Amino acid sequence: MKWLKVCRKDEIPERGGRAVLAGGSRIAVFRLSDGRVVAVEDRCPHKEGPLSDGLLTGATVICPMHHWKIDLESGNALPPDCGCVKTYETKVDDGIVWLRL
Amino acid sequence: METKKKLVMIGNGMAGMKAIEEIIDINPDLFDITVFGAERHPNYNRVLLSSVLAGEMTVEDIILNDEEWYRKNNITLHLGKPVVEIQRGYRKVVAADGTTAAYDCLVIATGSKPFILPLPGVDKEGVITFRDIYDCERMMEASASYRKAAVIGGGLLGLEAAKGLVNLGMEVTVIHDRKTLMNMQLDEVAGEMLRESLEEQGMRFRTSTLTKRILGDDRVRGLEFEDGSRLECDIVVMAVGIRPNKDLAEGARLFCNRGIVVNDYMQSITDPSVYAVGECVEHRGKTYGLVAPLFEQARILAYHITGQGLKTYTGSVVSTKLKVSGVDVFSAGDFEGNGSSDTVMYLDRKGGIYKKIVIKDERIIGAVLFGDTADGTRLFQMMQDGTDVSEQRSTLLFGNTMLGDAGHSGLAQVSMMSPDTIVCGCNGVTKKMIEDAVVKHGLTTRKEVTGCTKAAGSCGGCGPLVDQILVSILGSSFARSANAMPLCDCTELTHDEVKEEIRRRRLLTVGGAMRALEWKGEGCDTCRPALNYYVQSIWPKETSDDPASRLVNERMHANIQKDGTFSVVPRMYGGLTTPEELMRIARVASEYNVPAVKLTGGQRIDLLGIKKEDLTAVWRALGMESGYAYAKALRTVKTCVGSRWCRFGTQDSMGLGINLEKMLERVWAPAKLKLSVSGCPRNCAEASIKDLGIVGVDGGWEIYCGGNGGVRVRVAELLCTVRDADEVMEIAKAYVQLYREDAHYGERTSVWIERVGLDRVKRAVVDDPQSRGALAARLDEYIETLGEDPWKARIREEEERPGMKPIKIDARAVNE
Numbered sequence: 001m002k003w004l005k006v007c008r009k010d011e012i013p014e015r016g017g018r019a020v021l022a023g024g025s026r027i028a029v030f031r032l033s034d035g036r037v038v039a040v041e042d043r044c045p046h047k048e049g050p051l052s053d054g055l056l057t058g059a060t061v062i063c064p065m066h067h068w069k070i071d072l073e074s075g076n077a078l079p080p081d082c083g084c085v086k087t088y089e090t091k092v093d094d095g096i097v098w099l100r101l
Numbered sequence: 102m103e104t105k106k107k108l109v110m111i112g113n114g115m116a117g118m119k120a121i122e123e124i125i126d127i128n129p130d131l132f133d134i135t136v137f138g139a140e141r142h143p144n145y146n147r148v149l150l151s152s153v154l155a156g157e158m159t160v161e162d163i164i165l166n167d168e169e170w171y172r173k174n175n176i177t178l179h180l181g182k183p184v185v186e187i188q189r190g191y192r193k194v195v196a197a198d199g200t201t202a203a204y205d206c207l208v209i210a211t212g213s214k215p216f217i218l219p220l221p222g223v224d225k226e227g228v229i230t231f232r233d234i235y236d237c238e239r240m241m242e243a244s245a246s247y248r249k250a251a252v253i254g255g256g257l258l259g260l261e262a263a264k265g266l267v268n269l270g271m272e273v274t275v276i277h278d279r280k281t282l283m284n285m286q287l288d289e290v291a292g293e294m295l296r297e298s299l300e301e302q303g304m305r306f307r308t309s310t311l312t313k314r315i316l317g318d319d320r321v322r323g324l325e326f327e328d329g330s331r332l333e334c335d336i337v338v339m340a341v342g343i344r345p346n347k348d349l350a351e352g353a354r355l356f357c358n359r360g361i362v363v364n365d366y367m368q369s370i371t372d373p374s375v376y377a378v379g380e381c382v383e384h385r386g387k388t389y390g391l392v393a394p395l396f397e398q399a400r401i402l403a404y405h406i407t408g409q410g411l412k413t414y415t416g417s418v419v420s421t422k423l424k425v426s427g428v429d430v431f432s433a434g435d436f437e438g439n440g441s442s443d444t445v446m447y448l449d450r451k452g453g454i455y456k457k458i459v460i461k462d463e464r465i466i467g468a469v470l471f472g473d474t475a476d477g478t479r480l481f482q483m484m485q486d487g488t489d490v491s492e493q494r495s496t497l498l499f500g501n502t503m504l505g506d507a508g509h510s511g512l513a514q515v516s517m518m519s520p521d522t523i524v525c526g527c528n529g530v531t532k533k534m535i536e537d538a539v540v541k542h543g544l545t546t547r548k549e550v551t552g553c554t555k556a557a558g559s560c561g562g563c564g565p566l567v568d569q570i571l572v573s574i575l576g577s578s579f580a581r582s583a584n585a586m587p588l589c590d591c592t593e594l595t596h597d598e599v600k601e602e603i604r605r606r607r608l609l610t611v612g613g614a615m616r617a618l619e620w621k622g623e624g625c626d627t628c629r630p631a632l633n634y635y636v637q638s639i640w641p642k643e644t645s646d647d648p649a650s651r652l653v654n655e656r657m658h659a660n661i662q663k664d665g666t667f668s669v670v671p672r673m674y675g676g677l678t679t680p681e682e683l684m685r686i687a688r689v690a691s692e693y694n695v696p697a698v699k700l701t702g703g704q705r706i707d708l709l710g711i712k713k714e715d716l717t718a719v720w721r722a723l724g725m726e727s728g729y730a731y732a733k734a735l736r737t738v739k740t741c742v743g744s745r746w747c748r749f750g751t752q753d754s755m756g757l758g759i760n761l762e763k764m765l766e767r768v769w770a771p772a773k774l775k776l777s778v779s780g781c782p783r784n785c786a787e788a789s790i791k792d793l794g795i796v797g798v799d800g801g802w803e804i805y806c807g808g809n810g811g812v813r814v815r816v817a818e819l820l821c822t823v824r825d826a827d828e829v830m831e832i833a834k835a836y837v838q839l840y841r842e843d844a845h846y847g848e849r850t851s852v853w854i855e856r857v858g859l860d861r862v863k864r865a866v867v868d869d870p871q872s873r874g875a876l877a878a879r880l881d882e883y884i885e886t887l888g889e890d891p892w893k894a895r896i897r898e899e900e901e902r903p904g905m906k907p908i909k910i911d912a913r914a915v916n917e
Binding site: 020048049054065 | 552652654656908909
């Protein structure tokens, strides 16, 4: 596992997400309303919708395809749906977003 | 640490526990809760007792909250301990076994007891009431050793009891004092048909018969009636009605009339620290015995007791359904009518179908349906909404199976549907899945069903069907008026209340509105886009867009597809294009390897399968305006070629269509807006299924509105006829602005017009020139605030600050 540099924090839209390609995986990084940056696999467990295009509310993203709600801290889909995505460790250092892969 | 307030609940029935559930839902940490229940069983669904008696369910099946649930929610539960005294001076209650509990807030939910006729001999063995699990058990026991049963009372409860006893193999005679069965819910015709149908199922009846006394020694042997005749029987079930349990409250000097009298917050009018809910309550002179109003009361109580605001209970209109298999009966409101009302009726005695709707001042005030009750939910909804039915009198009785409801025809008969029938086509939810969820989790509203199963959670087209399934299981209607429904789970306010507050308090941003209106959390994908629309439509000059509150399509200005790529539809005014445009489109399609090029229903061209990162380049290469094919905004104006080319054309439909589209392009609306213009009454541009459809006639134009060709087909209605194209433009402006201001977010014009009535639209847009002028002026002002074409804006932004491309990181770039 290594820390990789992603982008400046302000390159992610406020209360929004951005897709990141790293090696073979596609990762969604989000900038939450409380300022935190979190990252999960950019594939909804339902039908692989791009979560990075979803609507953010608190630490939950709502998939743009069929409105599944994914908790970004645990990676779990919220009931009544069932499923999960991989979560990634992130940190912000001096305005720069890092991802641990 | 602050000590919690103590809440004591007397009564462990459906209304009381619903109130507790609602309170916990609002704030689980507010109260220390203690519940006293007189019965030994945990809380169960009393509505389903008749199903237990009929052998369709077991006692376990109808338990709502098991003891584990109480433990999990830290509720102290005293089962089998009836409270015998409330000491208001000391704020404590005393149970029969001496248990006491102090309270800060007290809720009385003691329910009701069966009324027992004061007949000689009622104390004999074998006289049973029908109220709780114990009664059910006694009836089931009796059926094992006896054969003949008499049920006194031909109302809802009596008939359900009688049916249960028939199922248990007994010979049952129902004795009713009136001529008509279920006379509280049915008129004479329906009562008569019900009797015939139940007789076919083996029940016997003696109507217009008063019982004089109960015969027998220790045990019941028979009944003697006022006319001297007798009936042999081994058990007597007394089901003549219920009386609120108010003795306890009266003993504590709380004011009671027929029940415990409460105000609109469900507080006793004597003592504000005492609340009451359910069948023991009298509110505005009425007592209720059906579950829907009781749940409504429970919600209001929870809201007030937790200090959440000022919602009030203003009474309920109730509807009833008899839960006897093979007999469909529905009744609501004032089903008899009087001199000032009139009636629409359909009667087919042989076919066993009877429908009657009572109308007063063009509003439905009551209905009785027998044999075919599929329309019950719809009629009850119209009754609650106060829908103007003047235009639909001739089709009112045949609603759901008629033209205009194509999406639902044939499905409406819930009872005929097999368990595997897909109810929600969007989410693949079957009838059985919904029924199981309702029974297992004790669901009572469409919203709860959606939360549990996702049914009706997407296009919403099956919502009415879900309501009907609820009705068929629970026996009375739970449909609540859409007007009174909160916008979403994040607030208690309705669409109209939210709009009013935004206007009154000058709320200019989504976040500001959520803070001012005490939103729960950061909103959801229902309320955030709605708020974003409302603040901008109400304060067009003062606000700016909040992209984080837009769903992906409107944020991207393109339509997301199933594989995450997007589709691009450039604008073609009036469906007209040029060779140059077509060549540009062709070049872009081949250059970017666009996998599919498709003609749309709105007379334009769709480029499908474009990657997000290619969108700006595609837009730039096209050099055309966005067609807004992704937006709740003006979509297209479809036209026929009209008098410019067609030998039948009487008007220049292409010219008018292009002008309309240029005027209204980029105008956001509560939902998508589709227009069309036809040049003659042959109507090739299909104006009759458009939100606004114009049809050229000789010497003028007919303007139609509120049409829809989608989920639920609706034929547009004639708004007015005008002489020239300028007038069409003026009417169109006023109509679109009225819709923008008046409709709920997400509500198409068809639904909106059904809700508010065509008359209201006509008055504001056609009849009153001042109102029309003001609406048109407001739209003009709004249009001035619209910026440039969004694709052009995005092309520039992307050059300055790329945000559409995924960020690529080199997995080898390591920082130690």
